[in-house]
Amino acid sequence: MLFHKSVITMISDNRPDWNTDCTANIYNLGRFWEEQRLDALIWVSYAPGHNRFNPIESMFSRLTDLLQGVIIDLDTSFKDTSQKLDMSLIDLCKYWNNKNYYNYKIDCHPMFSVNANIFEGHEELKNLLMNKSQVRIQENPNVQFSLQLYLRHCVRSTYYISFIKCDDKHCVHCSRYPVRATKTISLLRAGGGDIPWPTMIYSNQHYDTFLQRSHSILSCEKNLYPDQNLLS
Template identity: 80%
Template structure:
């Protein structure tokens, strides 16, 4: 019977050992190469609110008559003042305190030699839909922000990831869906990275045995997932219970479809695009409501009465929508002030935009220079490469005349093949 520690060897020991008493641990890997457990985890950050029912008695002033101020006016965000905990920095600028913890949901799965079983945006979106539905989160919220590590399964340079996020926005009937990530080297600020340390501590010294009675590697990994539940399920982190629910190999269909969609959206062939009208229609719907940059992406409802989606579902987060629309359909973009010594706070930027100042374009003031944006999309859509621009134009902005010419050309080729005489027939005639 084979076994392996459940924690990587890179985890440092918290104890000092003498040379003659040094620990002897087996290798951290599974006996076979390429076999591992992928602990896909999700945290629902709970906003900290004041426990007071007192309501401010002052009247809110009209934002149009206000002038820009470096310190936020107390009458600008009365709802925030009365229900959210605020703090001030060393410059006496106010900030909203956002929670860095919440309930942790773990959805692990085992992967072996089958390269198709891996974490993808489709798997993540399906898990998020299941978590939000079972816990009635969407019933009370119509604006959701997703913070990720910007790995391959979340990166915005993959059209399939954009498609899956847009599908989540459409199916959940959200007013706004925001996806953000930290820049490379700054993922340590992601709250979930600190929560993984808690999961690692719960597995200190644990050796998980692989059951040789099962011939299939997938079945052995399923037994490992069941074994892991003893160490993670219903444990606590910051007074929140850990929700552990593995994804077994018998439900392998949850990993199907992403690679096919990814390969399809990578193509620039007009023939393949015409053969998938449903995918093209959905992608065009999503990108009409999408703002995209390097580390930011959002989907927001529009006010077009001819839209096939937005008029059917009235807006619930009216204040949030009015604030985002005032900024061009996306969140206030950061800018430097005070002789470029610090950034404006979120409240300052929001106040400036609501007072009439234009929001900055995404990826406009980068050190490497501003990036090319789509001139045909109503919302800012930043291209990450020339190939990305070509694919976008083929799927979203392909001219109808070009489509007709391509279809006529295909029909002519087919007719030529039908009318052409085969070589064998010519030889027989001769």
């Protein structure tokens, strides 16, 4: 396990490659959920035009500012692109590491090309899955089996995708790794596999908070359909 977490929620901007119907995206996210043995993996995207609220966008702006006037001097003796990239990452870390972003210290470490084995086979899988050929997928029983596993545990909408452990005692994955974050999973299951979605109804001088929506769902109130009040 990489993160030693039971539940991970990630925020993404809505770029052209964001598509919850994309087989390759489902497979790669599902594979991450499976290999990290997560109780739940939740991936949420901002609606188009709302990327400015993404904290990652602000952070990259700060990192870019720290590189003003910087010229990376590549060693011409390196003919391999991966070696040049590794050296560039080392140089970038010199400018970013231990700098501050809103009073938080930036802890920067390069991911070298020698560590690329964790992504082994990614390109081949992407090409296979992006082709969307059922025949080609069926010719790869391991890929087909994994994809079916991920789809059974997947909840998708326009701006939301999640993978949540089930309670099926015959499930080849979930039966081997029991749920640890029991309260969180109970809430997600009560909400139909979705996080509590905010209502756009203004009452009692405020909109319902996340905790209020959570309490309502646990009290058997129906959760809103994901993206119901967002831009299409």
